[in-house]
Amino acid sequence: MDVFKAVRLTENVYWVGAIDWAVRDFHGYSTRRGTTYNAYLILSEKITLIDTVKESFFEEMMMRISSVTDPSGIDIIVSNHSELDHTGSLRQTIAAVKPEKVYASPMGSRALAAHFHWEDDPIEVVKTGDSIDLGNMRISFIETRMLHWPDSMVSYLQEEKILFSQDGFGMHLASAERFDDELELTLLEAEARKYYANILMPFSPLVTALLGNLGKMELEIDLLCPDHGPVWRSNIDWILEKWGSWAEKKPRPKAVVIYDTMWNSTRKMGEAVLEGLSLEGVSSILMPLRASHISDIATEVLDASALIVGSPTINGRIFPSVAECMNYLGGLKPKNLVGAAFGSYGWSGEAVKELNDLLEGMKVELVSEGLRAVYVPDEQVLEESVNLGRSVGRRILEICGGLE
Ligand code: FEO
Numbered sequence: 001m002d003v004f005k006a007v008r009l010t011e012n013v014y015w016v017g018a019i020d021w022a023v024r025d026f027h028g029y030s031t032r033r034g035t036t037y038n039a040y041l042i043l044s045e046k047i048t049l050i051d052t053v054k055e056s057f058f059e060e061m062m063m064r065i066s067s068v069t070d071p072s073g074i075d076i077i078v079s080n081h082s083e084l085d086h087t088g089s090l091r092q093t094i095a096a097v098k099p100e101k102v103y104a105s106p107m108g109s110r111a112l113a114a115h116f117h118w119e120d121d122p123i124e125v126v127k128t129g130d131s132i133d134l135g136n137m138r139i140s141f142i143e144t145r146m147l148h149w150p151d152s153m154v155s156y157l158q159e160e161k162i163l164f165s166q167d168g169f170g171m172h173l174a175s176a177e178r179f180d181d182e183l184e185l186t187l188l189e190a191e192a193r194k195y196y197a198n199i200l201m202p203f204s205p206l207v208t209a210l211l212g213n214l215g216k217m218e219l220e221i222d223l224l225c226p227d228h229g230p231v232w233r234s235n236i237d238w239i240l241e242k243w244g245s246w247a248e249k250k251p252r253p254k255a256v257v258i259y260d261t262m263w264n265s266t267r268k269m270g271e272a273v274l275e276g277l278s279l280e281g282v283s284s285i286l287m288p289l290r291a292s293h294i295s296d297i298a299t300e301v302l303d304a305s306a307l308i309v310g311s312p313t314i315n316g317r318i319f320p321s322v323a324e325c326m327n328y329l330g331g332l333k334p335k336n337l338v339g340a341a342f343g344s345y346g347w348s349g350e351a352v353k354e355l356n357d358l359l360e361g362m363k364v365e366l367v368s369e370g371l372r373a374v375y376v377p378d379e380q381v382l383e384e385s386v387n388l389g390r391s392v393g394r395r396i397l398e399i400c401g402g403l404e
Contacts, residue, residue: 002063002066002067003063004018004060004063004064004067005063005064005067006041006064006065006067006068007064007178009040009162009178009223009225009231010160010162010222010223012042012043012044012137012160013040013041013042013043013157013160013162013223014040014041014043014064014068015038015039015040015041015064015178015225015231016039016040016041016049016061016064016065016068017036017037017038017039017040017053017057017061017064017227018036018037018039018053018054018057018060018061018064019034019036019060019174019175019176020034020035020036020037020054020057020174021034021174022034023035026085026172028294028295028328029172029194029198029199029295030293030295030296031172033172033173033174033175033191034172034173034174035085035172035173035174035228035229036173036174036175036228036229037053037054037057037061037085037086037227037228038051038170038225038226038227038228038229038231039051039052039053039061039086040164040225041065041068041069041074042134042137042139042157042160043068043069044134044135044136044137045134045135045136045137046075046076046100046133046134046135047069047073047074047075047076048074048075048076048077048078048134048139049065049074049076049077049078049093049097049099050078050080050155050164050225051078051079051080051081051086051087051164051166051227052077052079052086052087052088052089052090052093053085053086053088053089054084054085054086054088054089055084055088055089055092056088057089058088058089058092058093061089061093062093062096071096071097072096072097072098073097074097074099075099075100075101076099076100076101076102076103076132076134077090077093077094077097077099077101077102077103078102078103078104078139078155078164079102079103079104079108079112079123080104080108080152080153080154080155080164080165080166080227081108081149081151081152081153081166081167081227082104082108082111082112082115082149082151083149083167084115085227085228086166086227087112087115090102090112090116091116094122101124101132102122102123102124103123103124103125103126103132103141104123104124104125104126104151104153105125105126105127105141105143105151105152105153106125106127106143107143107145107149107150107151108123108125108151108152108153109121109123109124109125110151111149111150111151112151126141126153127141127143128141128142128143128153129141129142131158136159137157137158137159137160138157138158138159139155139156139157139158140155140156140158141153141154141155141156142154142155142156142213144166144168144206144210145206146203146206147167147168147200147203147206147207147210148167148199148200148203152166152167152168153166154166154168156219160222160223161219161220161221161222161223162221162222162223162224162225163219163221163223163224163225164225165224165225165226165227166226166227167199167226167227167228168210168226169192169224169226169232169239169240169243170192170195170226170227170228170229171188171191171192171194171195171226171228171229171230172191172194172195172228172229173187173188173191173228173229173230175229175230177230178230178231179230179231179232179233179234180230180231180232180233180234180235180239181233181234181235182230183230185235185238188229188230188235188239189242191229192229192239192242193242193246193299193302193303194295194296194298194299195228195229196242196243196246196302197246197295197298197299197301197302197332198295198298198299198332200243200246200247201246201298201302201332201333201334202331202332202333204246204247204248204249204333204335205247207243207244207246207247208244208247208248211240211243211244211247214240221236224236224239246302246303249302249303249334249335249336251305251336251396251399251400252283252303252304252305252400252404253281253282253283253305253396253397253400253402253403253404254282254283254284254285254303254304254305254306254396255277255282255283255284255285255304255305255306255307255308255389255392255393255396256284256285256287256297256300256301256304256306256307256308257270257273257274257277257284257285257286257287257308257309257310257389258286258287258288258289258292258297258307258308258309258310258322258325259286259287259288259289259309259310259311259322259342259343260288260289260290260310260311260312260319260321260322261288261310261312261344262312262314262319262344263312263344263376265312265344265373265375265376265377266310266311266312266342266343266344266373267288267310268376268377268382268385269310269342269343269344269371269373269377269381269382269385270286270288270308270310270342270385271286272377272382272383272385272386272389273308273310273340273342273385273386273388273389273392274286274389275386275389276385276386276387276388276389276390276391276392276393277306277389277390277392277393278389279386279389279390279393280389280390280393280394280396280397281393281397281403282306282392282393282396282397282403284389284393285300287300289319289321289322289325290321294324294325294328294329297325297329298328298329298332298334301329301332301334301337302334304334304337305336305337305338305396305399305400306337306338306339306367306392306395306396307329307334307337307339307359307362307364308339308340308341308342308388308389308392309322309326309339309340309341309342309355309358309359310322310341310342310343311341311343311351311352311354311355312343312344312345312351313343313344313345313346313348313349313350313351314351316348316350317350317351317354318343318350318351318354318355318358319351322351322355326355326358326362329362330358330361330362333362334362335363336399337362337363337364337365338364338365338366338367338392338395338396338399339359339364339365339366339367339392340359340366340367340368340370340371340388340391340392341355341356341359341366341370341371342370342371342372342373342385342388343355343371343372343373344372344373344374344375344376344377345372345373345374345375346374346375349372349374351372352370352371352372353370355370356369356370365395367388367391367392367395368388368391368392371384371385371388
């Protein structure tokens, strides 16, 4: 018995993806609620499959397809994005269904060739503005380079007003529900925000440009179908606006304090810094690195105005976990941040300077030269830590024009 069935989205379009309930680490991103790999089947005259799934979920996708049509009847495959969570089973799918055509963007064609090292390259290239005839429908393409890979593109099914947006507007969320309005909006916001922070944040200017272009094109969108998470049918404007605000990153009075500690001295300083921020009325969160995943830290940084980092000095350097986190955050290029560094040391104390350099490398405006404690912070150092928090808090309020 085929356990897995397709889910009907419209009269002619079905979800035929897979639900990965167990994944908890998606190339370093903590996927606490699992994910889905969405593929879509269009039962047009030329039957068309939009994207495939991660290699290990090939059978699940094929069962879902088989529940509505014979897979060997698929005429066209469109690959919107070459990352392996959507193309890991592409070679098997091509072998199983023998489509007439497989389409990808120009960069997608190159990326797929570099992944699969085809003996006989099956990919035909489509560019922005191209469309293909599905018999009784047409599907058109818009390249979305670097959102979030060079190959990325989206596909628009005109007759059904469906935008297949690959990773765009997605989230890592395994659920039995397929539509946004079957799930709590607070859950969708939390997971969409985390996805944006960890996957799209470095490309925010391109997101702003894309949203502008979609607006100018005046595409009517009745369904927004990403490659992860639920299909948007009731909250399309909401998720587009969320992406717009995350990309713009308007300053808001919020600070993120991260630290690691060896003997609790840097922890005590961090807690005092947080008290100072709170005294200024700024929303703030303290994220000990031993208890906070870097992908959750990135999520908090997305809409923060300040990043304050604490590290002890070990062997003349910052603590390894702090280095890992700063490396990750630096790659995500968070914008419009002020910040500061603090930390305990025994005899050399290089960590604060190293952190200052890293923060400046991220274009973070330093509010202070940093604060160091020799071994264990005394009353004076703790008071200075509170004052460091207050200084950052006041700078945030200047930038934001007050509290929200
Ligand atoms: Fe879901 Fe960029 O792959």
